[in-house]
Amino acid sequence: MTSKRIDLPQGTLDLLILKTLALGPQHGWAVSNRIQQISSDALSVQQGSLYPALHRLERRGWITAKWANTENNRRAKYYELTRTGQKQLATETDSWRALAAAVAQVLETQ
């Protein structure tokens, strides 16, 4: 299992969080869980990076947080994408795609 894990490149965690939250408000645990699930366990988010990242995004105004009850009726802090967050997601997705394509092109050159 560990062998398949990929260390996240610098800056990609923010993008993944934004993308995850674009699907709907989530608390921290769910964000981390979801990233892991969607990537088929290839990407694992360390809590030590996740929460500072959430706080950083909140400070930048890309996401907001509010306390709400979970389905199990427990209070949790839910993060939600803001309007600027959505724009940011779009820009970052574009630049990620451009970067990935460029890197791929370089790597595939024989």
Place this chain on the structure above:
Amino acid sequence: MLADLIYRLRALFRKRSVEQELDDEIRFHVEHEIQTLISRGVSPDEAARRARLAFGGVGQMKDDCRDARGVSPLENAIRDVRCAARMLLKTPGFTSVAVLTLALGIGANTAIFSAVKGILLRPLPYRDASQLVMLWEENTVHGWKHNIVSAANFNDWRSRNHVFSDMAPFVSRTYTLTGEGEPIEVTGEQVTPNLFSLLGVTPLRGRAFTEEEGQPGGPRTVLLGYGFWQARFGGEPGVLGSHIAINGESYTVIGILPAGFDGCEACIGEHQPQIWTSGQDTHPAGRTNHSLKVVARLKPGVTEERAQTEMTSIAEAIGREDPANSGWTVKVAGVRDDSVRVVAPAIMVLLGAVILVLLVTCVNLANILLARGVSRQREIAVRTAMGASRGRVIIQLLTENALLALIGGGLGGVIAFAATWFLRAFAPAEVTPGLANVGLSLPVLAYGIGLAILTLLLFGLAPALLAARQDLNCSLKQSGRGTAGSSGNAARGVLVSAEFALAMILVIGAALMISSFARISRVPLGFDASNVVTMRVPLRGSAYKTNDRVAALFEKLVAQAGTLRGVENVSVSRGLPVDGWAGMDFVTEENPTPAPGAEPDANYLVVSPQYFRLMRIPVLQGRAFLESDAHNTAPVAIVNAELVRELWSGANPLGRRISVGTGAKHGAWLSVVGVAGDVMTQGQASGARPEIYVPLAQYPWTLLPRHFLVRTAPGANAAPIIAGIRRELARLDPTQPISDVMALDAVVRQPLEVRTFLTWLLTAFGALALLLAGLGVYGMLSYAVSQRTQEIGIRMALGAERGDVLTSVMQRGVALAFAGVAGGVAGSFALTGYLQSQLFGVGPRDPVIFTLVPVTLLLFAAAASYIPARRATAVDPIIALRCE
């Protein structure tokens, strides 16, 4: 942007709830994880373990979150200050020594530098003061400096020079003011009308003198100083145009001078004039009668040096033309330099001393900071191991030092404030112009604190740098109780030596001053100043135009005062001992026409018959004056022993005849009837000078008595006697004032004031430096001993005697002190020359002092080393070894 700000502010001000939220969030995450794991069939204990493991270090993460929130710089700063305060409180010994060192260093320096700034750089109340110079005569034959100028010379200077745009002579004098209330004596200046335009001063109200008012016999007018106008006339503008009685004549008040203008006297550092007159009394003419002070303004572009060159050649030319002027030359001195010439050498010495104090302060700070740094290396290593970045550690140390600097600087400001007050209250005001206005200078204080901060940063950061250089593991393993010999200790040794060197220079300086003071105090005055009250009784006005009238009133007053209870002797005198020299040329019968410029001269005193008994001046040969020496008997004089030595090589002077004055203008021939003992009339530092006494009753032809002296019976109260004399004078002539009532003791002490003050300050500085040096060696050895406890324990277990341990510790202290003292001797050798002008009877490299002081310092160092050395011998080997 706004979101960011609101977020930060919320994080900052609602820090507790934000932190709480973070905790809740983390707890939720962990619990949720546990629930999830349990639901997958993991046992609760195992689930909790895994969840916690998966989450990782909570502390680190929380820190990262705080960083992410972006408020940590400020938050950290607050935490750092709190932490710094705690650290400082935890080591009260270090903190108090550091703060005290800082405060004393900053305080002393700020006070002295402020005073120097206030005195040497004070704004002068003249336009373009840098162009103003005083002109003095100097006699190269007699070595007289700063002599007042003769009228003939002044006139020649004015007509021949090309360097001054204007020149003005003035005379410092006093006036008797009568009218409302008691008659008073006021100080003033008699000036020429061009003086005020020369100085660039315009009256606040009214006008300055006109040309006509400057002529002899012109209208009698007076200008009032601002302070005098306020004090005497309550600042009433109506005084303009009114008439006041001065010396029995009516003068019209034509103007008030602006506040802050303290006349020309201020620019030469003498008494403050309160009123100004012009023209009325003509200046004595002639080449040899020196009576004027002269101020001049340099033409634009002319330097003092050029003026000096030209004036010197003019004086030489006058000397060639008129032999009476041979030996006399001119001194050109800028008014600013001239005003502080009495105190400037003392101030420079003080400045040097206080800079040394500052250096000792900095070295001492560096020393204790290094010690602290070494002992904190381990703590810092622990912090680094716990994940503190090097930057954080440095910031933490910076905060501590900044806090120290702030406290020390603040306290230093308080000390500086107190010291400034002390300087104003106790510094010799009469010779220190501008002293009254000396205040704490904020730029100087800022400079002092800045310097302290620099020292703190430089040496306070040493532990951080050391820690950064060192291997973490090594620092942690080092128990802090190993053997001595780290690089920090070597550096401290150098610093301790440096402290001793600096202290040595200061103590030698202080010792030289104290020795001079002791010597000067032991010089016999030649008279007994105790129980003598002096006062000025300047008889002025039309009733006293002739000498016989002056003599008549004084004789009545002497007789009346003699009947007062508690009075032993009464006399008048022209000039008081140690105050005022009235040098008069004179001739002898053997040599009635000496070569011009080679006339003997002597201090000229006019006294009553009881003078010698009153002053307890012994009459060595012949007799004192008698009541029978009157205006109708043969004129007599008494000379002092010094005059007999100089003039007649000690031969019997009785019966010889002398005459005061020179050439055709000398007075009557006076028979020498007695020889009086030498008196230090010019102060103890100047030695005895030739003196001639003449009796008042024989109506001396020049210079009238102004002083009245009373010897009271021991234990008698002077106040009723003074009141009695005032009453008697008022009865004899109600228009005459009495002023300057002083004990002769105090008059005698005056010339020593600068010396006394400087001696005290230098002694204080020396003691301070020595104390700091002592603390330095003590602190260093104490630390070394505590570091070496284990080593000492082993040595003792292996058979070292307590005596050996004691010597080995003390040796280090004394060796460091010795190195410092050796350096200090060399430094003193180079520096004490600057003290020369302040010394008396002792050379700047006095071998006794240069031996005694180093020995004393070494003993002091040994004493300071003894305490930690004693502690070392008290080490119990068993305990020291078990400590590990």
